[in-house]
Amino acid sequence: MTILYYTYYHAFIHSFIQLLAVVGIVVKSTGSWYLVRDTATGTLHRCRLRGKFKQKGLKVSNPLAVGDQVEFTVEEQTEGAGVIHHIEPRRNYIIRRSVHKTEHSHIVAANLDQALLVVTLVSPATSFGFIDRFLVTAEAYSIPVTLIFNKADLHDDDLADYQQQIGKMYQRVGYPSLLTSAQSGVGVEEVDALLDSKTTLLSGHSGVGKSTLINVLVPDLDLKTAEISQFSDKGVHTTTYAEMLEVRPGTYLIDTPGIKELGLVDVQPGELAHFFPEMRALLNQCRYHNCRHVQEPGCAVIEAVEKGRIALPRYDSYLSMLHDEDNRH
Ligand SMILES: Nc1nc2c(ncn2[C@@H]2O[C@H](COP(=O)(O)OP(=O)(O)O)[C@@H](O)[C@H]2O)c(=O)[nH]1
Ligand SMILES: [Mg+2]
Numbered sequence: 282m283t284i285l286y287y288t289y290y291h292a293f294i295h296s297f298i299q300l301l302a303v304v305g306i307v308v309k310s311t312g313s314w315y316l317v318r319d320t321a322t323g324t325l326h327r328c329r330l331r332g333k334f335k336q337k338g339l340k341v342s343n344p345l346a347v348g349d350q351v352e353f354t355v356e357e358q359t360e361g362a363g364v365i366h367h368i369e370p371r372r373n374y375i376i377r378r379s380v381h382k383t384e385h386s387h388i389v390a391a392n393l394d395q396a397l398l399v400v401t402l403v404s405p406a407t408s409f410g411f412i413d414r415f416l417v418t419a420e421a422y423s424i425p426v427t428l429i430f431n432k433a434d435l436h437d438d439d440l441a442d443y444q445q446q447i448g449k450m451y452q453r454v455g456y457p458s459l460l461t462s463a464q465s466g467v468g469v470e471e472v473d474a475l476l477d478s479k480t481t482l483l484s485g486h487s488g489v490g491k492s493t494l495i496n497v498l499v500p501d502l503d504l505k506t507a508e509i510s511q512f513s514d515k516g517v518h519t520t521t522y523a524e525m526l527e528v529r530p531g532t533y534l535i536d537t538p539g540i541k542e543l544g545l546v547d548v549q550p551g552e553l554a555h556f557f558p559e560m561r562a563l564l565n566q567c568r569y570h571n572c573r574h575v576q577e578p579g580c581a582v583i584e585a586v587e588k589g590r591i592a593l594p595r596y597d598s599y600l601s602m603l604h605d606e607d608n609r610h
C-alpha cells in the first residue's frame with residue numbers, strides 16, 4: 282500500500298512539474314544564475330540549474346550558455362525566480378578555449394543560425410589572421426558567416442578599392458560581406474534584413490563598432506540592457522558575459538563583449554584544410570592522402586596557390602594556424 286502510494290505520488294509530482302514547465306531561452310549566464318526569457322510571454326526569469334547537468338564528452342566550465350533552450354518551473358514564493366530542469370540538445374555551439382589552460386573551455390553561445398564578423402580596414406585594421414581564424418572556427422561548427430566591413434566613411438578611394446578586392450576574395454570562398462558605417466547609418470538596413478527571424482552571433486575585435494551597430498539595430502537598447510543587468514549578480518563584471526538581445530520577437534542578436542578570439546577546440550592539424558572551403562574542394566587531388574599542403578610534391582593546394590586560384594592571404598593564414606595547432610598537439 283505504501284509503495285503504491287509512493288509510486289502514484291511520484292507520478293503525480295512528475296506530471297505536475299511537466300504541467301508547470303515553461304519553455305525559455307537563456308539570454309544571459311553569469312555562472313551561478315541564468316537569465317531566461319519565457320518564449321511565449323517574453324518575461325525574464327532569474328533561474329538556477331537543478332542538480333548537476335553534464336553534457337557528455339564536453340570539458341567545459343559552463344553547463345549552460347546563452348542561446349540554450351530550457352524548461353523551467355517558477356515557484357510562487359520566489360518572486361518569479363525559477364528552476365531549470367531540462368536542457369534541449371544543442372543544434373550547435375561556439376566555444377572559447379582558454380589560451381593557457383587547454384583543458385578549460387567555455388561555451389560562448391548555443392543554437393546559432395549565423396554569425397556576423399565586424400571588421401575594419403582602418404582604426405583599427407583587422408588582420409587576415411584574425412578573420413580566417415574566426416571563419417575556420419565557424420566552419421568547424423557549420424555556422425554561416427557574413428563579414429561586415431564597418432567604418433566605410435573612413436575609406437578613401439584606395440581603401441574603397443582594396444575593400445572591394447577583399448570582399449570579392451571572401452565572396453569567392455563562400456563568405457558574403459556588407460559595407461557599413463554604423464556611425465552614419467549606411468548599410469545598416471541591409472544588416473537588419475540579414476538578421477530577420479534568426480539568432481545571430483555578433484563578433485569582432487574591440488573598437489570595430491559592434492556597440493555602435495547594436496545601438497542602431499536594437500530598439501530601446503538602454504531599457505533592455507538595464508532590465509537584463511538588474512538580474513545580474515552584484516560584483517560580477519557582467520560586461521564580459523555574452524548576452525542575447527531581442528531586435529524584435531524571433532530576431533535575436535548575441536553580443537559577446539570582451540571575447541577576443543574563439544578557440545579551435547576540435548580541429549586537429551591534419552584536418553585544418555577541411556575548414557578552408559577553397560582547399561576542401563582539392564584535398565583528394567593531392568598525391569599523398571596525408572598531405573599537409575606545406576611543401577609536399579604533387580600538392581594540389583600549393584599548385585592552386587601558385588596559379589592564383591587560392592588567395593595568398595588565405596594560404597598564409599592556413600600556414601600560420603597549422604603552425605599554432607602543431608605546437609598545441
Ligand atoms: N568613423 C567611424 N567610427 C565608428 C563607426 N562605428 C563606430 N565608430 C567608432 O569607433 C569607436 C569604437 O566603437 P564601438 O562601437 O565602441 O566598438 P566595439 O568595441 O566593437 O563595441 C567609437 O569611437 C565609435 O564611435 C563608423 O562606422 N565610422
Ligand atoms: Mg563594445
Ligand SMILES: [Zn+2]
Nearest residue numbers: 567572574580
Ligand atoms: Zn596538399
